[in-house]
Amino acid sequence: xxxxxxxxxxxxxxxxxxxxxxxxxxxxxxxxxxxxxxxxxxxxxxxxxxxxxxxxxxxxxxxxxxxxxxxxxxxxxxxxxxxxxxxxxxxxxxxxxxxxxxxxxxxxxxxxxxxxxxxxxxxxxxxxxxxxxxxxxxxxxxxxxxxxxxxxxxxxxxxxxxxxxxxxxxxxxxxxxxxxxxxxxxxxxxxxxxxxxxxxxxxxxxxxxxxxxxxxxxxxxxxxxxxxxxxxxxxxxxxxxxxxxxxxxxxxxxxxxxxxxxxxxxxxxxxxxxxxxxxxxxxxxxxxxxxxxxxxxxxxxxxxxxxxxxxxxxxxxxxxxxxxxxxxxxxxxxxxxxxxxxxxxxxxxxxxxxxxxxxxxxxxxxxxxxxxxxxxxxxxxxxxxxxxxxxxxxxxxxxxxxxxxxxxxxxxxxxxxxxxxxxxxxxxxxxxxxxxxxxxxxxxxxxxxxxxxxxxxxxxxxxxxxxxxxxxxxxxxxxxxxxxxxxxxxxxxxxxxxxxxxxxxxxxxxxxxxxxxxxxxxxxxxxxxxxxxxxxxxxxxxxxxxxxxx
Numbered sequence: 001x002x003x004x005x006x007x008x009x010x011x012x013x014x015x016x017x018x019x020x021x022x023x024x025x026x027x028x029x030x031x032x033x034x035x036x037x038x039x040x041x042x043x044x045x046x047x048x049x050x051x052x053x054x055x056x057x058x059x060x061x062x063x064x065x066x067x068x069x070x071x072x073x074x075x076x077x078x079x080x081x082x083x084x085x086x087x088x089x090x091x092x093x094x095x096x097x098x099x100x101x102x103x104x105x106x107x108x109x110x111x112x113x114x115x116x117x118x119x120x121x122x123x124x125x126x127x128x129x130x131x132x133x134x135x136x137x138x139x140x141x142x143x144x145x146x147x148x149x150x151x152x153x154x155x156x157x158x159x160x161x162x163x164x165x166x167x168x169x170x171x172x173x174x175x176x177x178x179x180x181x182x183x184x185x186x187x188x189x190x191x192x193x194x195x196x197x198x199x200x201x202x203x204x205x206x207x208x209x210x211x212x213x214x215x216x217x218x219x220x221x222x223x224x225x226x227x228x229x230x231x232x233x234x235x236x237x238x239x240x241x242x243x244x245x246x247x248x249x250x251x252x253x254x255x256x257x258x259x260x261x262x263x264x265x266x267x268x269x270x271x272x273x274x275x276x277x278x279x280x281x282x283x284x285x286x287x288x289x290x291x292x293x294x295x296x297x298x299x300x301x302x303x304x305x306x307x308x309x310x311x312x313x314x315x316x317x318x319x320x321x322x323x324x325x326x327x328x329x330x331x332x333x334x335x336x337x338x339x340x341x342x343x344x345x346x347x348x349x350x351x352x353x354x355x356x357x358x359x360x361x362x363x364x365x366x367x368x369x370x371x372x373x374x375x376x377x378x379x380x381x382x383x384x385x386x387x388x389x390x391x392x393x394x395x396x397x398x399x400x401x402x403x404x405x406x407x408x409x410x411x412x413x414x415x416x417x418x419x420x421x422x423x424x425x426x427x428x429x430x431x432x433x434x435x436x437x438x439x440x441x442x443x444x445x446x447x448x449x450x451x452x453x454x455x456x457x458x459x460x461x462x463x464x465x466x467x468x469x470x471x472x473x474x475x476x477x478x479x480x481x482x483x484x485x486x487x488x489x490x491x492x493x494x495x496x497x498x499x500x501x502x503x504x505x506x507x508x509x510x511x512x513x514x515x516x517x518x519x520x521x522x523x524x525x526x527x528x529x530x531x532x533x534x535x536x537x538x539x540x541x542x543x544x545x546x547x548x549x550x
Contacts, residue, residue, distance in 0.1 A: 004173050007177070009177070011142055014326070017058075017333055018333035020058050021337035022138075024470065025337060028138075029137065037142060041122060043121045046117075047326075048323065052114030056113065065119075067123035068123050071096040072097050073228060076092050076093055078229040083280070084224075089406055109455075120253065141160065145160060147159050147160060147185075151307050155307070175340055197369075199293055202295065204257065209255055209292055210269070215285040231243065232245075236388055303361060309356060312329030313325070324370065335359055335522050347494055358427060414441060416438065420440075429543070432449060434448040435448045435451065447513050448528075452524060453517070453525050456511065458503070465523060472543070474488075476501065477512055477516065483532075515529070
């Protein structure tokens with residue numbers, strides 16, 4: 001029987017990023033995915049700043065920024081009575097070109113290394129699909145389905161079949177990772193349930209919803225005819241819906257509740273509601289659609305058992321408000337990849353895999369709650385009967401609606417959610433009790449262990465993050481790198497990959513508030529101090545999962 005270190009079930013963005021991170025760390029993996037290639041249907045539309053930082057570590061962020069909308073296309077969110085009707089409100093946001101210009105002139109302590117990127121997931125998935133086929137440590141089994149697996153204690157045996165031929169195969173691995181979505185075979189076999197707050201039936205953002213892939217260049221010529229948006233939210237007494245511009249030329253993702261009239265088929269419901277949203281005669285072509293349930297906020301009761309773990313939708317189901325779903329999944333595997341590598345390479349301890357659930361489950365609970373709160377606020381918006389009228393009452397209704405919509409700027413900002421995930425209950429973090437308060441709208445950089453490492457620009461276009469090693473990085477922030485010898489030796493004793501990085505920057509020293517800071521491979525602070533503890537070996541053992549806290 002053939003053996004690989006890691007088997008990943010599910011070839012969506014989360015599974016593919018995990019494979020690429022493992023490849024970067026020198027660990028072989030095999031991806032099993034039922035479909036023969038990446039899915040060419042629009043889904044999520046936001047790659048947040050933290051996700052873009054993970055792409056940057058893989059050397060992919062610059063290429064990814066070339067996909068989707070033209071660089072000068074606005075990323076505004078507009079609220080309309082219909083595409084051709086009244087514009088009620090507009091949340092203005094910079095185009096990609098403007099964000100890149102602002103980055104060129106960023107202050108030394110600016111925390112935005114990679115600005116949020118508005119691009120549909122399908123474009124990035126296709127690129128990631130190409131990348132995993134180029135990676136030397138990734139074997140791809142697309143067009144294959146996992147039908148069963150057994151955790152044998154010292155390894156996991158995975159049974160799969162080729163979808164087209166029903167040809168079976170069996171492979172053995174050290175660890176199995178389920179990145180296989182809400183209907184995960186891994187989660188079901190483990191008997192792990194989701195907990196949390198189920199959806200509520202709302203006019204928008206709660207209940208059965210259709211997402212439809214449209215080719216509709218007519219919309220620009222016959223309906224929109226105004227300053228462009230990235231998202232067009234439509235609210236009138238008859239329908240609530242959302243259009244997302246995918247390429248700025250005529251491809252759209254249209255989402256609306258599937259509320260059928262008598263004897264209506266699914267496509268008929270979509271077409272009827274679509275025409276109610278356009279407000280003008282305009283041609284469009286269906287390229288495909290799928291249905292899903294909006295308004296969920298669910299997190300798995302456990303993230304795995306034994307040698308089997310899960311990530312992404314297999315452990316958390318989001319409603320799309322805020323764009324947190326896929327991004328939380330990418331952050332899951334950034335946390336998981338180095339831990340799996342450490343176990344495969346022999347320098348990770350027995351507590352390391354347990355720390356994955358300790359650290360990521362609270363983040364999923366925090367993020368799902370935030371998304372669900374946003375959805376329920378916007379889903380309960382009252383739409384006045386007069387909102388489309390050209391009368392004084394119509395103007396007043398639109399003014400009142402605009403006041404409501406402009407409260408949702410945090411839905412599209414939420415920097416605290418993007419960069420502020422902390423691991424304050426983790427057994428492999430040496431805490432100092434100085435964590436800042438959790439604020440969804442604001443990110444407070446701090447060297448307090450458990451959070452994302454604070455960022456500084458060391459020179460123009462030179463990020464501190466680009467200097468971090470693939471393993472752990474010991475920052476020496478006060479010209480004291482000659483004192484790091486014992487730390488290097490204790491890391492070497494355990495085979496822990498460690499780079500020592502002198503940082504001659506007053507800004508960095510002030511942000512970290514310590515002479516030394518130990519940065520994990522996922523860019524979170526593991527420890528900081530002005531002197532090393534008496535037992536440096538114990539510190540190294542703790543942060544690599546060999547025993548409990550120092």
